Amino acid sequence: MLNIKQWKLRYKIVFHIAVIGALTTFFLVFLFINTQRSIIHKMSQQKAELIGSVIENSIYSYMKAGNIETVQKTLREISSSADIKGIRIINYEGKISHSSESDEIGRMVEPSTLDKMREFLSTKDQSNTIFKMPKSTILGFRKIENRSECFGCHSAQEKINSFLEVDIDHSGAAVLLQKNQIKGIIIALAALTILSFVILRLFEKLINRQN
Numbered sequence: 001m002l003n004i005k006q007w008k009l010r011y012k013i014v015f016h017i018a019v020i021g022a023l024t025t026f027f028l029v030f031l032f033i034n035t036q037r038s039i040i041h042k043m044s045q046q047k048a049e050l051i052g053s054v055i056e057n058s059i060y061s062y063m064k065a066g067n068i069e070t071v072q073k074t075l076r077e078i079s080s081s082a083d084i085k086g087i088r089i090i091n092y093e094g095k096i097s098h099s100s101e102s103d104e105i106g107r108m109v110e111p112s113t114l115d116k117m118r119e120f121l122s123t124k125d126q127s128n129t130i131f132k133m134p135k136s137t138i139l140g141f142r143k144i145e146n147r148s149e150c151f152g153c154h155s156a157q158e159k160i161n162s163f164l165e166v167d168i169d170h171s172g173a174a175v176l177l178q179k180n181q182i183k184g185i186i187i188a189l190a191a192l193t194i195l196s197f198v199i200l201r202l203f204e205k206l207i208n209r210q211n
Helices: 009-065 070-078 111-122 171-202 204-210
Strands: 084-091 096-099 129-132 137-145 160-169
Touching: 009 070, 009 084, 009 137, 009 160, 009 171, 070 084, 070 096, 111 137, 111 160
Parallel strands: none
Antiparallel strands: 084 096, 084 160, 129 137, 137 160
16 A cells, blocks of 8 residues: 655655645536536526517417417427427417427327426416426426406416427537537646646755755
């Protein structure tokens, strides 16, 4: 077993610099990665919330004008963006009433989606929007509340008309994050090497004196 006490001063200094540098590098890389990931998630959430707000306001306007058929066209136009995987409007029972994918209309949602909707309703959080983050996507669920504009098609006793689901794909941003991670690690290792060299030079006289 290695006995550090028997090492020469030079090796002791190098060892301690390496340990401290490695810990510092690990901490900085960890902090950098977490910060970048948080930024990506936050931006995707803001985009999903903005899209949800635009669609919700459009729905109310169309209902007020008696032109609810235009909702389908709006969903297709908004979902044409490359990082939007899909947009769906789901009723209380889990049936898809409108979707950016026309062949989904009239179908029931997946059991996992229905569970998320029920969880959203049962939560004590008063927010109109929640987010789920499966793998490289962010799912935003937004309550579409029953307003006076909706009473022509919906009972005034209903509090929630339906749910708006926005699926944002942030895999492109994740790839960019991975590239930045590699750059961050290389920069951290280069900084550690330079720092070690500088410290050794500063202690050179002391090391030579001990030898």
